[in-house]
Amino acid sequence: MAKTAKIQNEDKLFRKAMEVGCKMAEMQGYQLTSDNASQSTKVKALYLFLVKVRQITPLPADKSDGKSIKKRLALWIHHALPDDDPLK
Secondary structure: OOOOOOOOOHHHHHHHHHHHHHHHHHHOOOOOOOOOOOHHHHHHHHHHHHHHOOOOOOOOHHHOOHHHHHHHHHHHHHHHOOOOOOOO
16 A cells, blocks of 8 residues: 655645635634634544535545545645646
């Protein structure tokens, strides 16, 4: 089984994914979480929203931990960004 390589700027890509994903959800009328929710709750809510709107494929049940979800969100935004974006 091959491991995926570490993405450059994964932390910055994850933050960008949270920003863009939450804005997408808001534009479609979803309020993912309240302002005082924990970071892990917001990440999980965004992940479930993106799965629901078919922007990303769901992770297997045994791999749906916080670290895997963060990596999936970073990959999603990495592929969605234009080629000339500085985060790529």
